[in-house]
Amino acid sequence: MSNFLNLACKYTDLLSARPNLLLLVVSYPIGGRFGRNLVYLFGMGEKKCPHCGAWSKWNQHIQDTCEHCGEKLGGADLAYHEKRLAQEKANRENWIFYIKETDGEFVQLVKKVGNFFYTLYIAIITFLAWLIAVLPG
Numbered sequence: 001m002s003n004f005l006n007l008a009c010k011y012t013d014l015l016s017a018r019p020n021l022l023l024l025v026v027s028y029p030i031g032g033r034f035g036r037n038l039v040y041l042f043g044m045g046e047k048k049c050p051h052c053g054a055w056s057k058w059n060q061h062i063q064d065t066c067e068h069c070g071e072k073l074g075g076a077d078l079a080y081h082e083k084r085l086a087q088e089k090a091n092r093e094n095w096i097f098y099i100k101e102t103d104g105e106f107v108q109l110v111k112k113v114g115n116f117f118y119t120l121y122i123a124i125i126t127f128l129a130w131l132i133a134v135l136p137g
């Protein structure tokens with residue numbers, strides 16, 4: 001415990017500057033009397049702004065904005081997130097049975113039937129894979 005307190009003291013300055021910081025010290029009982037310490041620091045409820053570099057409050061939402069410069073805090077994560085969303089949308093719309101609002105009634109019906117059989121096909125494949133997995137030998 002005293003070992004832990006020693007370590008905690010080292011980080012007191014840091015913690016007083018950043019009150020939202022969570023400090024986690026994991027002590028392993030290997031290599032020496034006190035073992036090895038791994039120190040984890042978690043920034044709770046704040047994030048370093050990728051635009052101005054200041055620490056800003058955030059509620060883990062990728063769309064939150066910096067309280068200093070007003071830019072989005074998401075940064076690269078946000079860019080990646082948006083890119084992935086756009087990609088998913090494109091994939092969905094490129095799908096052969098994707099029902100567009102401009103499709104006629106007959107086309108919509110054909111696509112619905114297509115989707116149904118595709119789902120059925122996937123279900124059968126999944127079932128076969130499961131069957132092979134549970135069969136002995």
Ligand SMILES: [Zn+2]
Binds near residue numbers: 050068069
């Ligand atoms: Zn900022």
